Amino acid sequence: MKPMNERLVHMPRSGIREIMDVVEAMSADVTRLEVGQPHFPTPDHITRAAFDAAQNGFTRYTPNHGLAEVRASIATKISHDYPALEPTADNLVLTVGGVYALALVVIAFVRPGHRIMIPDPGWPNYTLQAITANATPLYYPLHQENRFRPDIAELERLVTSDTDLLVVNSPSNPTGTVLNVDDLEALLRFAHDHDLRVVSDEVYDKVVYEGEHVPLASLDTEGRVITVNSFSKTYSMTGWRLGYLLADPRTCQELTKLSEALISCPSSVSQKAAEAAITGPQDSVADMVDYYRGNRDLAVRTLADGGARFVTPHGSFYVFIDIDGTGLDSSRFARALLEAERVAVAPGRTFGPSGSSFIRASFCTSRHEVERGVAGIVRFLTSLRSHPDRRPARGVDHRS
Amino acid sequence: MKPMNERLVHMPRSGIREIMDVVEAMSADVTRLEVGQPHFPTPDHITRAAFDAAQNGFTRYTPNHGLAEVRASIATKISHDYPALEPTADNLVLTVGGVYALALVVIAFVRPGHRIMIPDPGWPNYTLQAITANATPLYYPLHQENRFRPDIAELERLVTSDTDLLVVNSPSNPTGTVLNVDDLEALLRFAHDHDLRVVSDEVYDKVVYEGEHVPLASLDTEGRVITVNSFSKTYSMTGWRLGYLLADPRTCQELTKLSEALISCPSSVSQKAAEAAITGPQDSVADMVDYYRGNRDLAVRTLADGGARFVTPHGSFYVFIDIDGTGLDSSRFARALLEAERVAVAPGRTFGPSGSSFIRASFCTSRHEVERGVAGIVRFLTSLRSHPDRRPARGVDHRS
Numbered sequence: 001m002k003p004m005n006e007r008l009v010h011m012p013r014s015g016i017r018e019i020m021d022v023v024e025a026m027s028a029d030v031t032r033l034e035v036g037q038p039h040f041p042t043p044d045h046i047t048r049a050a051f052d053a054a055q056n057g058f059t060r061y062t063p064n065h066g067l068a069e070v071r072a073s074i075a076t077k078i079s080h081d082y083p084a085l086e087p088t089a090d091n092l093v094l095t096v097g098g099v100y101a102l103a104l105v106v107i108a109f110v111r112p113g114h115r116i117m118i119p120d121p122g123w124p125n126y127t128l129q130a131i132t133a134n135a136t137p138l139y140y141p142l143h144q145e146n147r148f149r150p151d152i153a154e155l156e157r158l159v160t161s162d163t164d165l166l167v168v169n170s171p172s173n174p175t176g177t178v179l180n181v182d183d184l185e186a187l188l189r190f191a192h193d194h195d196l197r198v199v200s201d202e203v204y205d206k207v208v209y210e211g212e213h214v215p216l217a218s219l220d221t222e223g224r225v226i227t228v229n230s231f232s233k234t235y236s237m238t239g240w241r242l243g244y245l246l247a248d249p250r251t252c253q254e255l256t257k258l259s260e261a262l263i264s265c266p267s268s269v270s271q272k273a274a275e276a277a278i279t280g281p282q283d284s285v286a287d288m289v290d291y292y293r294g295n296r297d298l299a300v301r302t303l304a305d306g307g308a309r310f311v312t313p314h315g316s317f318y319v320f321i322d323i324d325g326t327g328l329d330s331s332r333f334a335r336a337l338l339e340a341e342r343v344a345v346a347p348g349r350t351f352g353p354s355g356s357s358f359i360r361a362s363f364c365t366s367r368h369e370v371e372r373g374v375a376g377i378v379r380f381l382t383s384l385r386s387h388p389d390r391r392p393a394r395g396v397d398h399r400s
Numbered sequence: 401m402k403p404m405n406e407r408l409v410h411m412p413r414s415g416i417r418e419i420m421d422v423v424e425a426m427s428a429d430v431t432r433l434e435v436g437q438p439h440f441p442t443p444d445h446i447t448r449a450a451f452d453a454a455q456n457g458f459t460r461y462t463p464n465h466g467l468a469e470v471r472a473s474i475a476t477k478i479s480h481d482y483p484a485l486e487p488t489a490d491n492l493v494l495t496v497g498g499v500y501a502l503a504l505v506v507i508a509f510v511r512p513g514h515r516i517m518i519p520d521p522g523w524p525n526y527t528l529q530a531i532t533a534n535a536t537p538l539y540y541p542l543h544q545e546n547r548f549r550p551d552i553a554e555l556e557r558l559v560t561s562d563t564d565l566l567v568v569n570s571p572s573n574p575t576g577t578v579l580n581v582d583d584l585e586a587l588l589r590f591a592h593d594h595d596l597r598v599v600s601d602e603v604y605d606k607v608v609y610e611g612e613h614v615p616l617a618s619l620d621t622e623g624r625v626i627t628v629n630s631f632s633k634t635y636s637m638t639g640w641r642l643g644y645l646l647a648d649p650r651t652c653q654e655l656t657k658l659s660e661a662l663i664s665c666p667s668s669v670s671q672k673a674a675e676a677a678i679t680g681p682q683d684s685v686a687d688m689v690d691y692y693r694g695n696r697d698l699a700v701r702t703l704a705d706g707g708a709r710f711v712t713p714h715g716s717f718y719v720f721i722d723i724d725g726t727g728l729d730s731s732r733f734a735r736a737l738l739e740a741e742r743v744a745v746a747p748g749r750t751f752g753p754s755g756s757s758f759i760r761a762s763f764c765t766s767r768h769e770v771e772r773g774v775a776g777i778v779r780f781l782t783s784l785r786s787h788p789d790r791r792p793a794r795g796v797d798h799r800s
Contacts, residue, residue: 262529
């Protein structure tokens with residue numbers, strides 16, 4: 001029988017899911033810092049609004065790009081939050097979370113056999129989507145020494161004539177880096193010089209602790225940038241699967257056509273939930289970010305006190321911890337940590353080739369879990385350090 | 401700026417959506433028989449169960465292939481309805497409606513540049529998905545004279561060595577044909593002889609008026625068939641966007657990996673709605689099918705009395721009406737009908753090359769709309785027939 005496409009058979013599973021499988025097969029309690037699943041339930045007014053809508057007939061197909069009133073509400077909210085952007089409903093396509101918005105862009109803009117520039121470390125799905133689209137990932141490294149900011153000279157050395165798309169992600173998963181205006185402008189100039197489309201993954205735009213989030217599209221004078229966002233992280237709505245992409249109307253029309261082919265439309269019920277999230281009280285967003293900030297401060301303090309090496313995250317809810325010198329690669333480290341301390345983290349290798357000597361710990365869970373989990377990480381790092389033939393991990397880069 | 405992939409720019413929009421756009425720009429009341437949007441709201445116990453689940457924390461990411469308990473419930477229901485199939489939860493992947501289940505199969509099993517055999521007439525998304533996967537649609541005609549059943553000799557003449565996948569759809573959209581065991585066995589033999597994977601779109605399996613639905617997989621001794629189904633039509637849940645695919649565990653694992661790349665998972669809330677649909681009272685399903693049967697009988701009688709040419713649908717909720725001899729192709733007919741009678745139908749051409757001289761009328765709307773709409777179609781056909789230089793449409797094939 002004809003087999004599946006080779007490229008898909010060889011597509012790696014996310015290392016995050018692999019560690020989740022191990023965790024779920026374990027009997028005793030595990031502190032779970034491996035996923036970006038917010039601690040909070042979806043705020044009740046959102047769930048209630050979705051239910052009311054379902055009872056009032058919003059259980060039918062919607063337009064492929066989403067209900068007009070929901071897109072209009074999102075456009076208004078974006079204009080309010082980022083006055084430099086003034087989208088209308090025609091600039092939006094509603095999607096099954098941010099991940100599917102990214103997938104549409106990758107399938108639409110990357111030619112089979114061509115390349116897509118992906119941040120390394122970066123979210124594993126960028127690679128999986130490149131493989132799905134028969135494209136080749138071209139990783140641009142983000143160095144810890146440079147606080148995980150892109151070095152344009154390095155991108156210049158890597159880019160090829162068959163590169164179609166540049167992926168930018170700020171605030172970053174997994175590093176927590178928030179790019180500033182200079183970084184973003186340099187990336188846009190680079191994209192201009194090489195005539196690349198840019199997809200800007202900004203799903204953590206509201207989860208910022210230092211500085212401020214600048215939407216890449218606000219600096220884009222050429223209509224080069226397609227922005228991806230989601231309700232998952234901001235409103236603790238991961239299960240509802242609603243996101244959107246923001247682009248010029250013509251691109252939106254074409255991506256809508258593609259989305260019709262693949263899913264018809266996102267859930268009408270989830271669309272109405274998102275509308276309630278956008279138009280309702282925003283206190284819960286501030287409350288959640290405050291809580292994550294408290295978690296971050298606790299995690300950073302514990303790691304620094306324990307002599308761990310890391311860059312303090314300014315956004316998102318992850319800290320990328322350097323495990324170089326422990327003698328373990330990220331997968332072995334994650335499994336050994338799970339066994340020794342019953343703490344689950346994501347192996348850095350799943351975020352790209354440069355991640356082998358890192359682990360990612362999420363701090364969007366409960367304060368107690370973050371406390372217990374990060375203490376376990378420090379204890380485990382210390383135990384490896386005291387091992388005679390392993391170099392110690394040093395605390396040097398966590399300052400400023 | 402680098403443009404979008406050519407194949408997507410040139411991808412046609414569904415002709416159904418095009419006629420919907422015209423309808424929505426019209427001021428006065430239009431009788432809408434152009435879409436397969438069931439008349440009924442989602443049964444209330446399903447909506448309530450989804451809401452309860454959301455309030456009880458089911459607003460988080462689920463496993464990529466869906467919640468274990470939901471997959472187990474579906475497996476039990478399938479075993480109950482079709483004892484020849486005895487799936488477990490490991491044979492199932494939950495998806496964003498049936499359309500996304502099909503998309504996963506097409507992306508996974510059709511190699512770029514290779515061919516996929518698609519029924520003609522058939523659902524337009526098969527073609528859109530072939531284009532998305534960089535594949536070439538290979539249409540196998542279903543002739544009205546043959547009651548829209550496949551003629552294997554014709555498939556034999558068409559198939560090529562680079563054909564990877566065969567799409568089967570029974571009960572059929574748009575023809576209403578329900579294939580019998582002989583048809584299905586012949587298709588399986590054909591697939592065996594040419595080593596094709598088969599995807600069987602059975603989303604109308606519960607909407608059958610004559611004969612009985614036989615799952616293609618129940619005749620498959622080789623694990624060749626991947627079955628696609630959905631909650632949309634059976635439970636009037638189109639807006640919730642939940643479907644599934646049924647295959648061997650290994651295929652499910654690979655398609656789960658692909659689905660992680662594209663959407664992470666379907667809506668957790670919709671998954672719990674589907675669980676309630678499957679495990680709750682099934683009366684509403686029988687009630688809806690009875691109602692559609694009444695609509696069908698009314699439509700068929702009106703069409704036959706008016707001398708229209710069509711094949712009586714035995715399943716699904718569409719009737720494919722022959723407009724040959726009216727001097728109008730399906731698009732012009734649909735637009736002229738909309739103008740003359742304010743009745744919207746789907747132009748047959750959107751279902752494949754052979755559909756140019758047909759229109760598809762849906763009868764899943766209210767009795768009143770079906771009555772008014774079909775009367776309008778008959779009136780319009782009669783008016784064209786009385787036009788001197790146009791051949792009349794004849795009522796010949798609707799019997800038996």
